[in-house]
Amino acid sequence: xxxxxxxxxxxxxxxxxxxxxxxxxxxxxxxxxxxxxxxxxxxxxxxxxxxxxxxxxxxxxxxxxxxxxxxxxxxxxxxxxxxxxxxxxxxxxxxxxxxxxxxxxxxxxxxxxxxxxxxxxxxxxxxxxxxxxxxxxxxxxxxxxxxxxxxxxxxxxxxxxxxxxxxxx
Numbered sequence: 026x027x028x029x030x031x032x033x034x035x036x037x038x039x040x041x042x043x044x045x046x047x048x049x050x051x052x053x054x055x056x057x058x059x060x061x062x063x064x065x066x067x068x069x070x071x072x073x074x075x076x077x078x079x080x081x082x083x084x085x086x087x088x089x090x091x092x093x094x095x096x097x098x099x100x101x102x103x104x105x106x107x108x109x110x111x112x113x114x115x116x117x118x119x120x121x122x123x124x125x126x127x128x129x130x131x132x133x134x135x136x137x138x139x140x141x142x143x144x145x146x147x148x149x150x151x152x153x154x155x156x157x158x159x160x161x162x163x164x165x166x167x168x169x170x171x172x173x174x175x176x177x178x179x180x181x182x183x184x185x186x187x188x189x190x191x192x193x194x
Contacts, residue, residue, distance in 0.1 A: 057140060057172070058140045058143070058144065058145070058146050058165045058172055059138050059139060059140045059146045060172060061095055061165060061171075061172040061173060061174060062138050062146045062148060062163045062165065062174065063138045064094075064095065065084075065095045065125070065174070066125065066136065066138060066148065069083065069084040069125060070125060070133070070136070072084065072123055072125065072126075072131065073123075073125075073126060073131040073132065073133040074133075083123075084123075084124065084125060085104060085107070085108055085111075085120055085123075085124060086108050086111075087104075087108075088105070089101055089102070089105050092104055092105065093173075095173065095174055096173055096174045097166070097168050097173040097174065097175050098168070100174065100175065100176065100187070100188060100191075103188065103191035103192065104120075104191065106191075107119050107120045107191055119190055119191050119192075119193060120187075120190060120191060124177060124187055125148075125161075126150075126159070126161075127159060127161055127179045127180075127181070128159075132152050132153055132154055133150045133151070133152070133153070134150065134151050134152075134153045135149075135150055135151045136148065136149070136150040137149050137150070141162070144164060144165055144166055145162055145163070145164060145165070146162070146163040146165055147160055147161070147162050147163070148160070148161045148162075148163065149161075159180070160180045161177060161178070161179055161180065162177070162178040162180065163176075163177055163178075164176045164177075164178065176188045
């Protein structure tokens with residue numbers, strides 16, 4: 026084998042190994058607990074920058090099949106029930122804040138999504154006006170082989186969770 030052919034073969038083998046290795050790393054990175062929470066914010070964080078429905082319905086008014094892309098079925102059911110209640114009553118039912126930002130009027134900068142422990146993902150962001158940092162914890166688990174959000178815990182003094190808000194009387 027000529028030295029040019031050997032060099033080309035070496036480059037091809039190196040490229041294949043590098044692509045295969047990086048593909049494995051990317052797949053592992055995407056398939057962790059934080060991926061479902063990051064996707065949720067990617068798809069619906071626009072609520073913090075747009076006061077009108079420029080991008081469609083907000084998260085709390087999505088249909089069940091859309092919600093089940095992010096949430097476990099039981100939590101998706103609770104969100105749908107609250108949305109139906111809001112439409113019927115034309116007012117607030119149980120959920121009276123933006124569930125992604127624990128706020129009625131979210132303002133957000135420096136948003137970070139990280140896995141903090143097995144089954145727990147944290148979202149931390151700052152309010153650009155008062156520089157206050159907020160942390161929200163997401164409890165996630167595998168449902169039918171995919172990561173789904175089981176509950177959202179707001180770091181208020183009462184540590185109220187989304188499930189508690191949606192099931193209270």
